[in-house]
Amino acid sequence: MFGPFERMLAWRYLRARKGERFVSITAAFSLLGIALGVAALIIVMAVMNGFRQDLIARIIGLNGHLTVHPASGRSLAAYETLAARLAALPGVAQAVPTIEGQVLLTGQQGGAAGGAVRGIAPEALRARGVIARGLRLGSLEGFGGDDTAVLGLRLAARMGLRLGDQVTLVLPQARGADFSVAPKQRAFRIVGLFDIGMPEYDGREVFIPLAAAQAFFGLEQAASQVELFVADPDQVAPVTEAVRRLLARQPYRVTDWQGANSSIYAAVVVERNVMFLILTLVILVAAFNIISSLTMLVKDKGRDIAILRTMGARQGAILRIFLLCGATVGCGGTLIGFLLGLGIASNFDGLRAALLALEGTPFFRPELLFLTQLPAVVDPREVVLVLAMGLGLSLLATLYPSWRAARIDPARALRHG
Incomplete structure (x- = not known):
């Protein structure tokens, strides 16, 4: 040219x-x-x-890429069957039943703070890379049984708690067998402290085993939600549509991380x-x-x-x-x-x-x-x-x-x- x-x-x-x-x-x-x-x-x-x-x-590291909730009430009775159906969908890498709740935490030294408790199966918690990478003290191998907990490092520091201490979870309004309402409390041993660099999680999150959460919150053989993880979080929308089609006309509500954090x-x-x-x-x-x-x-x-x-x-x-x-x-x-x-x-x-x-x-x-x-x-x-x-x-x-x-x-x- x-x-x-x-x-x-x-x-x-x-x-x-x-x-x-x-x-x-x-x-x-x-x-x-x-x-x-x-x-x-x-x-x-x-x-x-x-x-x-x-x-x-960091936003979706502690949360599922999309979540299936009950349309009404606070529990999913057939959560294992539901999780198996959801895990079989194309694009879904993992379906994890969890229980979430707000509690009051008290420590051995008298410190107290509000926190968010998550009940999760031990193997599912170990599979969450953000927790494994952010673990500063302790080990996830000790997480299991009925009395172990993993806390955010900022939450533990605010309450003066250390690895191996006991933390007591208090549920202010627990309904008893006689339909009376009274506080319910249970002590857990701290086996791990994590810091993922996000104060909103490090300063409030507490993980306990799923079976212990079921007993504590009175959700025997039930979960509060099923969290789904997909291979590519940016392509969560097609998977969300597939989940909604699968659960059409069933009493479930589906939200993905983009909708839940739409403003951010x-x-x-x-x-x-x-x-x-x-x-x-x-x-x-x-x-x-x-x-x-x-x-x-x-x-x-x-x-x-x-x-x-x-x-x-x-x-x-x-x-x-x-x-x-x-x-x-x-x-x-x-x-x-x-x-x-x-x-x-x-x-x-x-x-x-x-x-x-x-x-x-x-x-x-x-x-x-x-x-x-x-x-x-x-x-x-x-x-x-x-x-x-x-x-x-x-x-x-x-x-x-x-x-x-x-x-x-x-x-x-x-x-x-």
Whole structure:
């Protein structure tokens, strides 16, 4: 497409010569602007992906991706059969019956706090990666029987509890066999303390075995819900529809994590899209710089263009020369930005550690400390989109100045040159 003559002239026009340095400096700044815009977009999108992935993992790590509740009442009697039916659906990785309830916790030293109790089978709790990774003290192997519990580390610290201590769960309004209402309490031994970095869970959650929860809450041979985990949490909507079709006209209510956390999920999606739009405008501004620098180059080379035309150069050749000048700046900046952005995003952990070491003091509050540990997740599709956008805007920015160069009238340019 571009001949040796056109490539040679384009390269000569881009080089800084005596009296032409301003045009070359403008082209260099245009290249730098494109490079920084593309790099910033790749880095920010990778960080936003890491933030979204980490936040979603923490939100749904202690909860099922979708949950089946009774439409009325508080118990599922045939929960084992229901869990087996749900586990057989395509896309469902695990179906876990659980019991949830709000209780008052009291410790050996007299501390008291409100908490959320979850009754779960021991093997199901061990299978939850977020708990296994977040366990700070104790072991999940000791979780089982009728009197063991796993607590959030913040909750234990607030109550002055340590590993091996007894914590008493108090159910303020437990209905007795004679239909009287009186507090019910039961002591559990702490076998594990976890910290997943989310205060709303670390400061209130208590796990006890499912059988113990059934006895404590008076739900013999019943559960309060069935939690389902899917292979891809982002594709939970089709599984939710399949579950609703399976349970149509049955007394069950189905909610997924996107619906239950719709405000948080929507905020993350909107923020991600807004950041993409803002940084796209940075690339667009850099593309306008290409237009201005190429326009100045065309004006500066008007006499040269006229001479080339009188020597037999066609309009197409002139058009290709300046297209090549603009494409060299725009595409070169895009490729430099791509390499810079991908390099920083791929080594984000090391760079973050270096910045934290230079800072010397933590600049995040303890409850936001997980922000310093966010991964940068590079999505190949987004990188391809950024590359295509950078290259496309760069090429579009060269069209009008190149067309103007090709349309220059040789006689007028030589007369007024």
